[in-house]
Amino acid sequence: MANTKRKNKDAQEETRFRIVDYLKNKRGTQKQAAEIFSVSERSVNKTWNKYKKEGKRSLLNKKRGVKGGKKITGQQAAEVRRLIKDKMPDQLKLAFGLWTRAAVQQLIEQKYGVVLSVKQVGRYLKSWGYTPQKPIRKAFEQKPEQVKQWLEKEYPAIKKRATKEKGTIYFGDETGMRSDHQAGRSYSPKGKTPVVKSTGQRFSLNMISAISNKGHLQFMLIEKFNGDVFIDFCNE
Secondary structure: OHHHHHHHHHHHHHHHHHHHHHHHOOOOOHHHHHHHOOOOHHHHHHHHHHHHHHHHHHHOOOOOOOHHHOOOOHHHHHHHHHHHHHOOHHHHOOOOOOOOHHHHHHHHHHHHOOOOOHHHHHHHHHHHOOOOOOOOOOOOOOOHHHHHHHHHHHHHHHHHHHHHOOOOOEEEEEEEEEOOOOOOOOOOOOOOOOOOOOOOOOOEEEEEEEEEOOOOEEEEEEOOOOHHHHHHHHHO
8 A cells, every 4th residue: 555655756756856857858848748647636736836935845845744854753752851950961871971963862772772863863853942051060978058159158258358469369179080980881691790901000190280360270190198298288
């Protein structure tokens, strides 16, 4: 049945092209074209007028499907929106840190088995009113109430003093890295942890850094962080 419909559609498309070719080359009138191609004169007139307005693409069969090429249901779309709003990709065991189009694409495929192109996902996000934004990074240990109090009461006093003394405010931190740190994941049979061979001679690198409220960055590589190192860093 489907093949028959497809053949009928293809035959209609071919007829439209032949009608246009007939009229374009002035081989006869619209009435004569209707008789030759076994269609109504009204159909010939419609085909010819659409061709003059839209060109050859108006002669092609229109693709049927869900509006806008969308392939997920309204209920599925609502669930995806909720997940993007309430969760981050890594919380859903997706290999992404942020919600990119590729991350949403993988979420939809994983959850519903529907494969969309990145462009289709982009159209979905746009229609939902979702835009790419720089996320606010917040530590898990952070206490919002105390941070708010510091920003509203203590920081203004610090800023006022810095202005008075012509000083610069810096926000500092210390971090460390190890050569044997494993950030990625490796496939392995269930219940058997993969083993990564190493030389056993690992090394580490520590760094202290500070950034001003105007974006100026200072950093220093160190072996170990202590009070003396901090004073040296401040003097630099």
